[in-house]
Amino acid sequence: xxxxxxxxxxxxxxxxxxxxxxxxxxxxxxxxxxxxxxxxxxxxxxxxxxxxxxxxxxxxxxxxxxxxxxxxxxxxxxxxxxxxxxxxxxxxxxxxxxxxxxxxxxxxxxxxxxxxxxxxxxxxxxxxxxxx
Numbered sequence: 001x002x003x004x005x006x007x008x009x010x011x012x013x014x015x016x017x018x019x020x021x022x023x024x025x026x027x028x029x030x031x032x033x034x035x036x037x038x039x040x041x042x043x044x045x046x047x048x049x050x051x052x053x054x055x056x057x058x059x060x061x062x063x064x065x066x067x068x069x070x071x072x073x074x075x076x077x078x079x080x081x082x083x084x085x086x087x088x089x090x091x092x093x094x095x096x097x098x099x100x101x102x103x104x105x106x107x108x109x110x111x112x113x114x115x116x117x118x119x120x121x122x123x124x125x126x127x128x129x130x131x132x
Contacts, residue, residue, distance in 0.1 A: 038098035041073040052093055059084045073099045 035051040041063065049060035059082070066082045067073060076097040080090050 035096050039096055040098045040100045041076060041079065042067060042100050052096055054089060054092065075099060 033051070034053060035048075039048055039052055044063075046057060046060040046064060049055055049063055050057060055063075062082050062084060063079070066078075070078075073079065076094060076099050077090070079085050079093065079097065080087060085093070
């Protein structure tokens with residue numbers, strides 16, 4: 001009988017401890033961490049985008065695809081045009097977003113290089129000083 005009581009006591013202790021341990025594990029697990037610095041939508045990698053709250057790999061890849069197809073983000077609100085990001089999601093993300101220069105530049109925005117200096121052979125000869 002003593003052996004049965006010990007086994008029963010252990011089973012009861014285990015049965016009580018298991019839900020408590022599971023509840024403690026859920027509380028101890030941190031929610032998503034906010035990024036330390038704002039994430040630039042025009043230069044961030046998939047890994048950097050995944051630091052944003054509620055952004056997984058698929059959504060991060062969609063953001064990059066949108067960026068490539070549209071020449072970058074001009075305003076952070078354009079993020080709502082990406083599938084999976086609605087107004088509520090955007091409101092949570094907005095404090096962590098920045099928009100710098102666009103990754104893909106249009107040909108019109110690329111400056112022409114400075115004109116080359118004239119080659120000495122081809123430059124006009126200086127006029128001789130007038131003699132008095």
